[in-house]
Amino acid sequence: MAGVVDTIISWIFWPPLFQLVIAPGLVAALAIVIFILWFERKTAARVQMRVGPYNVSPRLGGALQLIADLIRYSFQEPIIPKTVDTAAFILAPLAMLVISVVPTAAIPVSPLPWTWPIPMEHSLLVALALTTLSPVFLVAAGWASNNKFSVIGSTREAFMVTAYELVFIISLLAVAAPVHSYNLVEIVEAQAGWRMFAILNPLAFLAAFIAILMSTSGFPFEIPESEHEVVAGPFTEYSGLLYGIDMGAAYIKRYVMSVLLTIAFLGGWKPLDPQPGAGLLAGYIAPLVVVLVKATIVMAVMSFFRAVYGRYRLDQAVDLAWRVILPMALAGYALGLIYGYLGVI
């Protein structure tokens, strides 16, 4: 009997499956995204002198509102207009959701080799490369919708790609330089104590933070999906569950990038230090929880900005990215090179 239980546990915690499907992959992403959506609505309401979701479950502060919304989206009729390219229209949001989760395969949550889904030698580059795939499907969704608002939204997203992609990659390479490695595990292990890269290299951290906001339509840069101008942009024609997937995919992408930011800049699992002999709980689950909590805090800060900021125009955002954020990322990279040359880490 114990052998059977061990076998089932070893199947569930087989890293390639566990990491992609359960945590930090799809299941944890959905749970955290639901929490973050609730937090975002409540925070915006608090700052804007409202109450936010409340009546669904008054004692929990309306926390079940998002579950109710999910159920409503699930049972709503997904209307597929006659004018759309049906296959692309349906497949684009699904592909976007899946592609958004895929980078978690390259993100380690523990220093122990048996918890890695893939070899971690160049995991930073692999994760970065995988995060850059999903805008293609956003553009495809807008193009397949065959609607002027969708096409405008897709075009805006295509412009925004030029703004944030380079910044995000350069600012994360600023972490690889001092460690002399693309290995995310070594990058985390270099950040012992308070020597987190967010403190050592705040320029690169800020640039990466803003790039994440840009890439996932976070609030100062909620340009492709702006409700008031282009009616949810690429998602204008979507309804029902497909719309829910569309909306969720952006948040899941933000979550995955937050996990990557946590690993690269905020010390990953660092208060914990799993030793090579550690078991499943101490060696895998505990560091994973630490990473998820840090990523959730990062996402909560991003959600808070929704209450503070308005929306930049497209040209303002691209201008900001190329004139301010990109030099900031380059300066952060230079700082990383200096750290690497001096051997600070």
Place this chain on the structure above:
Amino acid sequence: MPPRPSRRRVPPYGFLAAVKGNLGAIAVGLKYFLDPNRFTLHYPREYIRLKPGYRGFIVLNKAKCIMCESCARICPAAAMKMVRFQAPDPRRPGKMKLYKYPVINYQRCIFCGYCVDVCPTEALRHVPAHDVVYYNLEEMDLNLEQFQVEPKSPAEVEGGIPVRYVFDPERGLVKVPEKGQAGGG
């Protein structure tokens, strides 16, 4: 050739000013996040008690009505109509009399209050309630019996707390419970 629209040049916003502005915005947001001033009216549990002169729903006091038809004539939306029926005359036993009483159709009523103003015997009056709902449009066309029933605000019936909004010099608009009448009607 039409004149070219002139474009006012906005002075460039300096880098330090931008940083300061962003930090200031975040500071204001944090201030309200930590010390929120929420004045949403939780409607069924709280309500604003309406003043006596409020132009709310209209009720007929049939005993005072002298059947003058003034209300039906003055109604600008044609919501007020007279119903006519024959009934035994109390003064002349054995004889029938034509009675006319007003009824209202809330599908058409604009709550202007002309009928109440014009009524010579104050048979029509406003009720301080405006939150009455109907299940369908037919129900909004009241008959004579329904027109004499005083509609109640559901918040008041279910024991909501009356609140009112006051202006606080430091916090702006704030919601306070109405004093002396807590518990509602």
